Amino acid sequence: MIVIGFDYGLKKIGVAVGENITKKARPISVLNAKNGYPNWNIIKNLFEYWEPKFIIVGLPLNIDGTKQNITNQSEKFAYLLKCKFNILTKMHDERLTTVEAKSIIFKKRGFKALQKKETHSLSAAIILESWLDQNLSKI
Secondary structure, eight states: EEEEEEEEEEEEEEEEETTTTTTEEEEEEEEEEEEEEEEEHHHHHHHHHHHEEEEEEEEOOOOOOOOOOOOOHHHHHHHHHHHOOEEEEEEETTTTTHHHHHHHHHHHHHHGGGSHHHHHHHHHHHHHHHHHHHHHGOO
């Protein structure tokens, strides 16, 4: 079963793909967004290629579990994905995923690599792997 994960942002949206057997995900893309809206045709093409059974969207929360300013926009993005593509869409806690992604990139390739946009897609992979680890038995 293929699952696609998103790390939502107003300017960049990270995308990752994962599957249930290995419970692993890998970064595949970073989409440009204008005020949080991506090019829906690119997402449509991704879905046609990968044929996911689920979509996981990162839920941005503060460390104490309260909502951030961007939380409502992320929830709206998840809702739009569900409505536009008729695929089961779930939200998953994304606290500290960007920090983890930057740490991984820094350890592998140093400070200059942190300036690249791949942080978003790696964050999406971390979100997706976390969801796969925690939720597959509930499907």
